[in-house]
Amino acid sequence: MRWPQVFFWTLSAGVFLLMQSCAAQSHLVEGELQTVTKEQLQYYLYYPENYFSSDTERFGLLLFLHGGGESGLPFEEVKKYNPPKLLQEGKQFPFLVLAPHNPHEKKWWNIQAVMQLLDSVTAENRVDKNRIYLTGLSRGGSAAWQLATQYPNRFAAMAVVCGMAPLPYAHWIDQKMPIWVFHGDEDDNINVEESDAMVEKLKEMNYDVRYTRYKGVGHNAWDRAYTTDSLYTWFAEQKRIN
Template sequence: MRSLSYIVLFIIFQSCASQVKPTLIDAEMETNVTEKLSYYLYFPDDYDVDPEKDFPILLFLHGGGESGDSLVTIKRNGPPKLILEGKKFPFLILAPQNPNPKKWWNTRAVKQLLDSIVKTNRIDKRRIYLTGLSRGGGAAWEMAVQYPETFAAMAVVCGMTPLPYASWINKKMPMWVFHGEKDKSIPIEESETMVAKLKEMGYEVLFTKYPNVGHSAWIKAYETDALYDWFMDQELK
């Protein structure tokens, strides 16, 4: 009888299994992700001189320390700081603020903002430049991967790098990477490995290392006048 009960149970299990419905179904859901971005927009002095002239634009992405809801913090570093100190730039500068102190940049939202600024101002679409420092540097790498046909040139300062996606970046886009050799927040190996990989694949990459400089490599990087001359020499290919 015991063996017979085993047989009966086995038959019951087999019967139940045959009635199980497939768990893989087709479905669809429309998502809607929004982000409120505050930003500064700088115009060069001669923007209104010739109403027929289009200008380049530089998208600047700040580091984690400037994230939040106080737009004034963006002026602590990079091009916004230099503008306050009186420096003149030959292109527009778009400097949005990441509203999330503990989160990465929402690069899709940034791209939507950039597209809107380009559409509503006299922008040369073949001369859109990208730069970022620290967390913003990581976001710059991400945007170069996600939107390879948008940017004419990119400069990254001490940013984390998406090494596995190096091949997705536009091979015709020149890049300039800056990093402090004593950086303890984002080790210089991040940039060294990425630059080596890109050069191995035939990309055009400049690499500037700062001896005895930590994570604040952006101070020297953005005070490099040659950087802005270099940007102005680039055009989307």
């Protein structure tokens, strides 16, 4: 396993607004106002052991988005849970793992910044663009659903753990992308009905979706989901069909 040092990524995005004169004037004035927003993301990037033994082989990449519990806390908290924790304990993955940090305690993930980070890491490493996988839990699970709806042509497979689901936009998700959903039926933070309804809708539309609904489990469904070895085997078997 190789964990590089902490990396930083800053997003600068321009937003253009159309300006016009007051209604009392008899002519129209048009212009553009550019507003620049910046987002700094720290992240960990894991490389498989055999990554550096070849100069040509390309690898898959798993993008992991943590939940609200780590948001706004010191960056090192990311390594204490879920896939990053497994890596710290010595687990080997056959693909790269990209684990950014949401620096805001009470803000959603900035998915535009996440995608620009993903694009940069993909371009600078030997990543197979047809084997980019997506997963997230709780607030990160909600962000994973967002990414799947707004960037439907990017991911080879997705696993969502106890995340709020954008049911009205289910049809925006690429029907060729396999999905695995995990949720506990005693979740008091994000009701299991979020996943129930989303999975039912996806199945009605003939999506390839699996559902693991844990009986007697609360919001911490991630403890079981991310220690399910078959999840990572399943990821590694997926390749995007263009």
